[in-house]
Amino acid sequence: MVEVxxxxxxxxxxxxxxxxxxxxEKAGIASDIREVFxxxxxxxxxxxxxxxxxxxxxxEESDRQEQEYLLDLYKRALGIDFEPDE
Amino acid sequence: MVEVxxxxxxxxxxxxxxxxxxxxEKAGIASDIREVFxxxxxxxxxxxxxxxxxxxxxxEESDRQEQEYLLDLYKRALGIDFEPDE
Amino acid sequence: MVEVxxxxxxxxxxxxxxxxxxxxEKAGIASDIREVFxxxxxxxxxxxxxxxxxxxxxxEESDRQEQEYLLDLYKRALGIDFEPDE
Amino acid sequence: MVEVxxxxxxxxxxxxxxxxxxxxEKAGIASDIREVFxxxxxxxxxxxxxxxxxxxxxxEESDRQEQEYLLDLYKRALGIDFEPDE
DNA sequence: CTGCCATTTTACCGGC
DNA sequence: GCCGGTAAAATGGCAG
Numbered sequence: 001m002v003e004v005x006x007x008x009x010x011x012x013x014x015x016x017x018x019x020x021x022x023x024x025e026k027a028g029i030a031s032d033i034r035e036v037f038x039x040x041x042x043x044x045x046x047x048x049x050x051x052x053x054x055x056x057x058x059x060e061e062s063d064r065q066e067q068e069y070l071l072d073l074y075k076r077a078l079g080i081d082f083e084p085d086e
Numbered sequence: 087m088v089e090v091x092x093x094x095x096x097x098x099x100x101x102x103x104x105x106x107x108x109x110x111e112k113a114g115i116a117s118d119i120r121e122v123f124x125x126x127x128x129x130x131x132x133x134x135x136x137x138x139x140x141x142x143x144x145x146e147e148s149d150r151q152e153q154e155y156l157l158d159l160y161k162r163a164l165g166i167d168f169e170p171d172e
Numbered sequence: 173m174v175e176v177x178x179x180x181x182x183x184x185x186x187x188x189x190x191x192x193x194x195x196x197e198k199a200g201i202a203s204d205i206r207e208v209f210x211x212x213x214x215x216x217x218x219x220x221x222x223x224x225x226x227x228x229x230x231x232e233e234s235d236r237q238e239q240e241y242l243l244d245l246y247k248r249a250l251g252i253d254f255e256p257d258e
Numbered sequence: 259m260v261e262v263x264x265x266x267x268x269x270x271x272x273x274x275x276x277x278x279x280x281x282x283e284k285a286g287i288a289s290d291i292r293e294v295f296x297x298x299x300x301x302x303x304x305x306x307x308x309x310x311x312x313x314x315x316x317x318e319e320s321d322r323q324e325q326e327y328l329l330d331l332y333k334r335a336l337g338i339d340f341e342p343d344e
Numbered sequence: 345c346t347g348c349c350a351t352t353t354t355a356c357c358g359g360c
Numbered sequence: 361g362c363c364g365g366t367a368a369a370a371t372g373g374c375a376g
Contacts, residue, residue, distance in 0.1 A: 016140055022118050040098075049239070080225075191291055191312060195312075201284045205277055217270060292356095295357095
């Protein structure tokens, strides 16, 4: 890419403007997501837990199992039990 | 949030699904952005510089204002009560 | 706080310098922590799991239970099971 | 990491405990910093402005260099192959 | 595959 | 004491 102010420059500008437009859209959607969380929070839901849930749902089952397995393994290695009701 | 399987559960599900849909859209746009970068790269543009250009353009306003704000605070801290209008 | 360049200014400077010194120390320790993680990683440990473990250990038992309870509740509200071995 | 309760477990425990000790130190210093801010506030200083001052001082070098780097990239992007030394 | 960078998440602080 | 916004940490994704 050598030309500036010429054809290549125009192309560069077009790429950049397309990207900027897309990023605006992306930011708008991120804003929508924040709004939904805010609304849920306003109705008494715990957004932190909601985020955990969404992450779990999005996770491949195998990944989730692998992670649980490792965490359990490490707990054992440390001799921790973390009984739910103790 | 107390009901399970009842009204609250429905609301929760709706929030989660709305968010997941929005996140899909967002991921789609992120993918579009990547494609534009890839195309630009294929035409000989340096994507790293493009990213910096975009970042710079995005900062020009918001960040410059932040800088001015900081400088203003700084001046106030150095010149408190020296200005007539305080 | 009205004087600048006088007694109050000196005090301000001293406070700021004390804080900056403390923040340097803090940054140094943060760096040490990163090093330990890096070493552990080099010996085959999964640092993400380690972080989870450390967080669990540092958590109040009551908080941990509350969080687990809520996550379980929300899962039920969505009708998710997440059986460990299915 | 395969051994549990064996050598690997001991290593894990040692890493975790080292990190926890370091994090305690870090938390202690953070607490010191809070105290200094509190004392300054008690003597009539505005902690928000103090924080901005500290941030500004910290940015002066690193961030200014970043700005210069960005501007340099920018100029290169606008003037590629116009400079003799490229 | 490793390091880097952007995004996301968490923790903190000040105001109401 | 909560809530909002703001800074730090951590996770994930991408380029090289």
